[in-house]
Amino acid sequence: MVERAKIIEAVTAAIEKAPERKFSEGVDITINLKNIDMAQPKNRIDETILLPQGTGRKIEIAVLGKGEITTQAKEAGADLIMGPEEIERLGGEPREARKIANQYRFFLAETAVMPLVGRWLGPRLGPRGRMPMPIPQGTDIRPIVERLRNSVKIRTKDKKVFHAKVGSTEMNNEQIAENIDAVLKRIESVLEQGSLNVRSVYVKTSMGPAVRVV
Secondary structure (H helix, E strand, O other): OOOOOHHHHHHHHHHHHHHOOOOEEEEEEEEEEEEOOOOHHHHEEEEEEEEOOOOOOOOOEEEEEOOOHHHHHHHHOOEEEEOHHHHHHHOOOOOHHHHHHHHHEEEEHHHHHHHHHHHHHHHHHHHHHHOOOOEEEOOOOOHHHHHHHOOEEEEEEOOOOEEEEEEEEOHHHHHHHHHHHHHHHHHHHHHHHHHHHHHEEEEEOOOOOOOEEE
């Protein structure tokens, strides 16, 4: 487990070394694993992690379904709401479907429309790791949308190296460090040997040099 002070030190160095910009940059970490066979599906990571200080960026969320779920989606400020007809229409519009799959980070779908989603949007969403979270009828999605707006998705496939967005340069260093700490703890909790499976961790701004955390 990495000490919080060490994380803050690395974040501070990464921010200081980054070229000065007139706009806010994202802050990312890169995690390299070791002594683990990622060809085995059981060892792959597929986690949605709540960042205690949020992402520092707007996370766009799409809700698929009809009736009550769409009413809640509007109240929760969902960025895209699609009914069954629109889902089916996108099946014949691959370019538009691909654009939607790239733009929206999280998808929620009423269980009743999941077969439609699988048939018409599955080829676009599946490879990107964005198949919708199934929502049973009667579930209040408002707190789910709120949580996802402050979450990051990590999906490793068969690679031992992966990246995660942990904030932006508009946030202070302690906030970014708290987010990194949350991600590392979650990742270590799902690895077979915990921190022993972590070779190294680096932090950097989007356009700045990487600084080693551990």
